[in-house]
Amino acid sequence: MINDIIAWLTDSAHRDDIVQRLLEHLQYVLLATVIAAGVAIPAGMWVGHTGRGKFAVVNISGFARAIPTLGLLFFIVLWLGPSLSGDLAFLLPSLIVLVVLAIPPILAGTYAGIDEVDPAARDAARGMGMRGWQVLFKVEVPCALPLIFSGLRSALLQVVATATIAATVGLGGLGRFLIDGLAVRDYPQMASGAVLVAALALVIDLVAAVVQRFAVSRGVTGRFRTRRARVAVGSTAESPATAESPATTTVGTAH
């Protein structure tokens, strides 16, 4: 099986196709995540900062996790598809699904991150004379970054996985190899596509982890302490999977 996959991936006849599908996939993922973050991060900040609408946020993210992505995808494509023409008929509904699925983890992460900021830090900021928005951007957001990133990374993985599935409704991207291979029983093609998607997911998560490492203040992660102290704080935000506090439960999503 491994030989088949290597043979398929290194076959020069497939090279242009692979590059094109990879770029398509990346494009969908970035577009959907950027739109979702543009909606969810400000909304999460507002809810976390003002404390209004907490109940709605917690319930929306819990409810969204229970909706099977495949069912949602088919429902929206069947519903919106007929009123659109050409490529848009599957492109737009698929993108809507990707955005809809990416919003809850980012929203929950942002809200939870800001909500869990130490009240003493908030009071100190006010005591120093900061105004509401200064408290938000200079204290709350930097402290909330680990959880915001954890939400963003959940969303990215969710979108990579769902964009793959969306090949069943005609979307481009790496999912094409899986679905087209399935249609003609071409296992090497399917397996190679699967390897490419898995690799893309890993690379995207790795890149996000590196960005997180540089974006989050060392004062928040405690990374500047000695080795012993770092172990004692439970390796706070050191590695991809250890970044979050108990709020992971609200952030995690299904593929």
Added chain:
Amino acid sequence: MDWFTSHLDDVWRLSVIHAYLAGIPLLLGLVVALPLGWLARRFSWAYPPLIIGTGLLYTLPSLAVFILLPGILHTQILDPVNVLVAMTVYTVALLVRTVADGLGAIPDDVRLAANAMGYRPVRRLLGVELPLAVPVISAGLRVAAVSNVSIVSVAAIIGVEQLGSLFTDGFNRDFFAPIVTGIIACGVLSLLFDVVIVVVTRLLTPWTRARAAS
């Protein structure tokens, strides 16, 4: 509604398969994750590789896993075993960290008290630390349950029958009723799993209720 009432048998049959494909891996995953989580907590050198490794497993898109597993396990692509294994892997990926954190959150006083009462390490783990970690572990299990129910439905694309088959069926025939039925059935199933986990947790942690009553 007409479609639902006339296909009640089908929906029930698919729900049972779905519950089996999502539920068995929860138990298997818990059995695997408990020793791994303990290992991660007991030896600090084991924590980073175990947590990062299981975290990476969770990043793998489900459709890719469903397609690659038959090649690795030498099974047929339609074999439900692939789905069981994939879901177990995802459950382990979610739970190892939860178990490690749950065991890590136990106060040192409690451990010292158990030592002073003559508990040996194994009995202390099984009789004191594990029961106290139950609420944290069960929170992780609830996330895994909901996520499993959703991921299993993706297996319909490669042809493994369960509630997800209602989605592909409805999509192929341009027909909303099976899709909506499938979404609702999945929701009901996750809710059922959730209720079972919450009830079992309550039974396993009688002290939380005693505290609330006093």
